[in-house]
Amino acid sequence: xxxxxxxxxxxxxxxxxxxxxxxxxxxxxxxxxxxxxxxxxxxxxxxxxxxxxxxxxxxxxxxxxxxxxxxxxxxxxxxxxxxxxxxxxxxxxxxxxxxxxxxxxxxxxxxxxxxxxxxxxxxxxxxxxxxxxxxxxxxxxxxxxxxxxxxxxxxxxxxxxxxxxxxxxxxxxxxxxxxxxxxxxxxxxxxxxxxxxxxxxxxxxxxxxxxxxxxxxxxxxxxxxxxxxxxxxxxxxxxxxxxxxxxxxxxxxxxxxxxxxx
Amino acid sequence: xxxxxxxxxxxxxxxxxxxxxxxxxxxxxxxxxxxxxxxxxxxxxxxxxxxxxxxxxxxxxxxxxxxxxxxxxxxxxxxxxxxxxxxxxxxxxxxxxxxxxxxxxxxxxxxxxxxxxxxxxxxxxxxxxxxxxxxxxxxxxxxxxxxxxxxxxxxxxxxxxxxxxxxxxxxxxxxxxxxxxxxxxxxxxxxxxxxxxxxxxxxxxxxxxxxxxxxxxxxxxxxxxxxxxxxxxxxxxxxxxxxxxxxxxxxxxxxxxxxxxxxxxxxxxxxxxxxxxxxxxxxxxxxxxxxxxxxxxxxxxxxxxxxxxxxxxxxxxx
Numbered sequence: 001x002x003x004x005x006x007x008x009x010x011x012x013x014x015x016x017x018x019x020x021x022x023x024x025x026x027x028x029x030x031x032x033x034x035x036x037x038x039x040x041x042x043x044x045x046x047x048x049x050x051x052x053x054x055x056x057x058x059x060x061x062x063x064x065x066x067x068x069x070x071x072x073x074x075x076x077x078x079x080x081x082x083x084x085x086x087x088x089x090x091x092x093x094x095x096x097x098x099x100x101x102x103x104x105x106x107x108x109x110x111x112x113x114x115x116x117x118x119x120x121x122x123x124x125x126x127x128x129x130x131x132x133x134x135x136x137x138x139x140x141x142x143x144x145x146x147x148x149x150x151x152x153x154x155x156x157x158x159x160x161x162x163x164x165x166x167x168x169x170x171x172x173x174x175x176x177x178x179x180x181x182x183x184x185x186x187x188x189x190x191x192x193x194x195x196x197x198x199x200x201x202x203x204x205x206x207x208x209x210x211x212x213x214x215x216x217x218x219x220x221x222x223x224x225x226x227x228x229x230x231x232x233x234x235x236x237x238x239x240x241x242x243x244x245x246x247x248x249x250x251x252x253x254x255x256x257x258x259x260x261x262x
Numbered sequence: 263x264x265x266x267x268x269x270x271x272x273x274x275x276x277x278x279x280x281x282x283x284x285x286x287x288x289x290x291x292x293x294x295x296x297x298x299x300x301x302x303x304x305x306x307x308x309x310x311x312x313x314x315x316x317x318x319x320x321x322x323x324x325x326x327x328x329x330x331x332x333x334x335x336x337x338x339x340x341x342x343x344x345x346x347x348x349x350x351x352x353x354x355x356x357x358x359x360x361x362x363x364x365x366x367x368x369x370x371x372x373x374x375x376x377x378x379x380x381x382x383x384x385x386x387x388x389x390x391x392x393x394x395x396x397x398x399x400x401x402x403x404x405x406x407x408x409x410x411x412x413x414x415x416x417x418x419x420x421x422x423x424x425x426x427x428x429x430x431x432x433x434x435x436x437x438x439x440x441x442x443x444x445x446x447x448x449x450x451x452x453x454x455x456x457x458x459x460x461x462x463x464x465x466x467x468x469x470x471x472x473x474x475x476x477x478x479x480x481x482x483x484x485x486x487x488x489x490x491x492x493x494x495x496x497x498x499x500x501x502x503x504x505x506x507x508x509x510x511x512x513x514x515x516x517x518x519x520x521x522x523x524x525x526x527x528x529x530x531x532x533x534x535x536x537x538x539x540x541x542x543x544x545x546x547x548x549x550x551x552x553x554x555x556x557x558x559x560x561x562x563x564x565x566x567x568x569x570x571x572x573x574x575x576x577x578x579x580x
Contacts (some may be wrong), residue, residue: 164348169363
């Protein structure tokens with residue numbers, strides 16, 4: 001465990017303070033230049049976009065995932081069926097699922113073809129190669145990561161609480177707002193963490209659906225280790241990514257613990 | 263004055279069985295009533311239909327003369343204290359009590375809630391969350407939460423079941439006092455006949471979804487309408503069609519003249535502190551219990567005795 005985690009981490013750390021070799025690889029001298037380069041507006045924009053897209057993805061997953069989880073938790077005998085349906089996409093590979101969106105969204109793809117045939121538009125819409133397409137791909141892929149912990153939390157909700165609320169005069173919407181949402185807050189936190197962190201480091205989705213236009217931190221790291229052959233810079237970028245994730249996780253863990261202790 | 267609660271020919275069917283079978287009851291305002299019966303007799307289902315959490319398959323529920331059968335729980339002037347208390351875990355005791363008042367938009371809700379907490383003697387625990395309260399305290403918060411809304415009718419679903427015996431006795435007295443003080447009609451569901459008898463103005467005894475008898479504690483104990491009621495309300499010795507309570511059952515060494523009696527062999531004699539319970543077996547193997555005063559503690563195991571009783575104390579059923 002320690003071996004598989006600590007050693008690569010140590011290597012990445014070390015690389016981030018070295019200089020790139022002429023043909024890739026790393027060499028002396030030791031430097032902090034890689035980190036100072038990250039402060040360049042170009043790279044800060046990438047960091048900002050990553051945070052923003054990950055946050056939006058999480059928000060949409062919550063917006064879509066909560067009603068879905070609520071619906072499934074109330075479904076009685078069909079619960080397992082619905083859960084299987086939510087997990088069904090996982091039977092295909094991540095790459096294939098993301099590629100499928102290419103076929104749906106591209107100029108000659110499903111959406112554009114239907115809209116043109118129905119005469120709603122004359123020329124194809126630019127649905128791909130932008131932040132929106134990346135968002136769509138991320139939400140699609142990570143929705144189950146929100147639904148499942150949310151469902152688990154809602155399952156444990158005591159139905160008597162809902163009856164008590166109704167008994168005390170609350171109508172269904174008030175019950176949702178004043179009882180279900182607050183009591184299922186841990187589910188929101190768990191789901192949000194499970195979506196935000198992978199989204200932050202996403203590179204396949206922005207690569208395929210964003211083209212070169214929607215560069216996120218993951219793409220930056222990948223790029224530096226392949227095309228640009230600047231391993232130290234890539235290492236520095238990936239350390240920043242790891243740090244951002246770790247800080248977020250720590251903050252969320254502390255707030256949850258704090259809430260549970262209160 | 264219409265009765266505060268009336269049930270008219272209520273039937274509740276679930277797939278496979280009829281939980282409540284043609285129940286009709288009428289309760290006057292201001293009383294303390296119980297629905298008493300064994301597990302599965304339909305008492306909780308009946309309570310839920312009064313509260314609005316279930317709909318009857320047939321029949322009507324009337325509150326203060328108005329038909330409310332179709333109304334949702336939030337529309338009814340009835341409040342329920344749940345068996346599990348159902349306190350909102352994310353709210354303090356005070357906020358739990360305020361919940362219904364907040365929903366109604368009442369502005370002085372905090373002072374009302376504080377008064378309700380005082381009524382149940384939990385003022386100093388008002389900022390605790392349910393996780394920080396004991397079972398008895400949770401129950402009192404649940405009670406305050408319902409009482410603060412001043413409903414016409416308060417429903418309690420086996421509220422004392424989860425408490426330990428000493429606390430239970432104390433809570434019985436407190437609940438009774440609370441009912442008298444607030445004047446709100448209480449309807450209590452329990453399987454404990456002692457609870458029902460000691461607290462109620464009237465008891466409705468249920469079995470298999472039907473009401474077997476609805477009367478005062480004296481009536482259901484001393485003049486049970488059916489064998490079931492006789493047997494459920496207290497221990498009873500059966501001699502064919504006649505039942506005799508242990509406290510009316512006497513033991514004698516010689517065959518008594520002119521009284522119905524049976525020969526029996528003493529099996530054991532239990533000293534219960536305030537009285538003796540003598541277990542004996544009749545000739546046909548049936549067991550009887552005689553409750554005799556402490557002073558008569560001289561029957562030994564294996565002895566032959568004569569069981570007898572005053573015919574006036576017999577309970578006869580067809």
